[in-house]
Amino acid sequence: MKKNLYAIALACLGLGTLTAQGQDQHMLSIDRAPAAPTRECATMEVLEAQMAADPTLARRMADVERHTAEVVANPTARRTNAIVTIPVVVHVVYNTTAQNVPQSQIDAQIRVLNEDFAKTNSDASLIPAAFAGVAAGTNVRFVLAKRDPNGAATTGVVRRSTKTRSFSSNDFVKYTSKGGSDAWPRDKYLNLWLCNLGQGLLGYAQFPGGAAATDGVVCLYSSVPGGTASNYNKGRTATHEVGHWLNLRHIWGDATCGNDLVADTPTQQTSNGGCPTFPHVTCGNQGDMSMNYMDYTYDACMYMFTGGQSARMDALFSAGGARVGLTTSLGGTAPRMVAATTTSDVALYPNPADNVLNLTLPQSQNSWVVKVYDLRGHEMSQARYNGQGQVSVGQLPKGLYQMTLSNGEQTIRQRFEKQ
Numbered sequence: 001m002k003k004n005l006y007a008i009a010l011a012c013l014g015l016g017t018l019t020a021q022g023q024d025q026h027m028l029s030i031d032r033a034p035a036a037p038t039r040e041c042a043t044m045e046v047l048e049a050q051m052a053a054d055p056t057l058a059r060r061m062a063d064v065e066r067h068t069a070e071v072v073a074n075p076t077a078r079r080t081n082a083i084v085t086i087p088v089v090v091h092v093v094y095n096t097t098a099q100n101v102p103q104s105q106i107d108a109q110i111r112v113l114n115e116d117f118a119k120t121n122s123d124a125s126l127i128p129a130a131f132a133g134v135a136a137g138t139n140v141r142f143v144l145a146k147r148d149p150n151g152a153a154t155t156g157v158v159r160r161s162t163k164t165r166s167f168s169s170n171d172f173v174k175y176t177s178k179g180g181s182d183a184w185p186r187d188k189y190l191n192l193w194l195c196n197l198g199q200g201l202l203g204y205a206q207f208p209g210g211a212a213a214t215d216g217v218v219c220l221y222s223s224v225p226g227g228t229a230s231n232y233n234k235g236r237t238a239t240h241e242v243g244h245w246l247n248l249r250h251i252w253g254d255a256t257c258g259n260d261l262v263a264d265t266p267t268q269q270t271s272n273g274g275c276p277t278f279p280h281v282t283c284g285n286q287g288d289m290s291m292n293y294m295d296y297t298y299d300a301c302m303y304m305f306t307g308g309q310s311a312r313m314d315a316l317f318s319a320g321g322a323r324v325g326l327t328t329s330l331g332g333t334a335p336r337m338v339a340a341t342t343t344s345d346v347a348l349y350p351n352p353a354d355n356v357l358n359l360t361l362p363q364s365q366n367s368w369v370v371k372v373y374d375l376r377g378h379e380m381s382q383a384r385y386n387g388q389g390q391v392s393v394g395q396l397p398k399g400l401y402q403m404t405l406s407n408g409e410q411t412i413r414q415r416f417e418k419q
């Protein structure tokens with residue numbers, strides 16, 4: 001049954017004949033507290049705007065879905081048991097002191113993400129026996145970024161004061177020029193924005209395949225662990241939204257007895273709110289999986305992913321996957337400062353480097369001639385100095401190199417590693 005629906009969903013995507021509901025399902029997810037009566041309206045405005053702005057989006061998302069189906073159907077293509085640790089940059093965009101989420105709550109949010117995705121959450125003990133066989137930890141973990149896109153050390157938290165009192169789902173929070181904070185490269189980081197969202201919004205996410213500038217998840221600042229969003233302050237909004245970012249659909253498939261493209265989740269009639277008692281039988285199932293992170297229940301009443309959901313995530317990190325770049329990101333590794341041996345005023349960082357090597361030099365940066373050699377002494381013309389303290393090393397093969405820096409008075413030699 002699910003397989004047939006899945007084929008239909010793919011066909012719809014491929015033909016570009018998505019219904020309004022289908023767009024909601026595949027393009028962007030917006031979540032409100034269940035009590036909010038108008039969840040669909042704002043969602044559709046955003047979705048229609050995105051579709052109008054980018055007619056190629058449906059095709060790109062269909063490609064992601066096709067690849068996912070291929071990988072899920074072929075377990076040898078999956079990165080099973082290979083943990084992917086994703087560097088996270090948290091953009092705290094605040095208008096009031098309360099919105100300037102403290103580091104302790106950001107740390108707690110990362111901890112909750114790791115526990116939920118690893119199934120080490122303490123409330124996993126509440127999973128009903130009927131679902132014990134399909135409940136699963138995933139292969140995804142999270143760490144606050146330690147290296148920024150320029151290779152410099154970072155705490156992984158960007159704090160920006162804003163004049164905007166309340167953001168909507170229009171993505172302004174993702175642009176510095178619009179009162180928010182620009183995204184970091186999505187092939188190296190998960191962007192997580194914390195801000196004040198209006199209209200009862202708890203959060204929203206962008207599925208794989210969308211635009212790079214808006215890639216990531218947005219959560220209400222008070223939804224983090226210990227926040228003030230009552231019933232939604234255990235950090236599960238982020239778990240749910242990151243689930244979408246990793247290509248998970250809502251557990252009810254965003255339609256009546258709909259399809260979430262996962263084989264081991266029961267078909268259920270619609271979303272559940274609050275804290276349902278199991279079993280709540282709908283659509284001929286043995287009980288809704290209302291305790292799945294991809295339902296709409298209270299934070300305290302959602303505590304599991306399934307193996308099928310984990311498989312969809314794995315597909316993103318396999319060869320050709322939409323988020324495979326994250327598997328080689330150095331964003332979670334602190335840069336290593338290397339002091340020069342001949343003078344205390346020269347440093348190269350990060351080392352190892354993958355793209356750009358930054359130089360700290362004792363005199364004006366453009367007075368130095370910088371050359372890179374392999375260990376046999378051959379000059380590497382692929383490495384270029386921009387005269388402003390940065391050497392591009394992205395074209396170099398991996399390995400050890402020697403750099404010479406000359407200013408006419410002295411020549412400094414430094415070793416570095418291309419990673």
Ligand SMILES: [Zn+2]
Pocket residue numbers: 029030031240244250
């Ligand atoms: Zn959602």
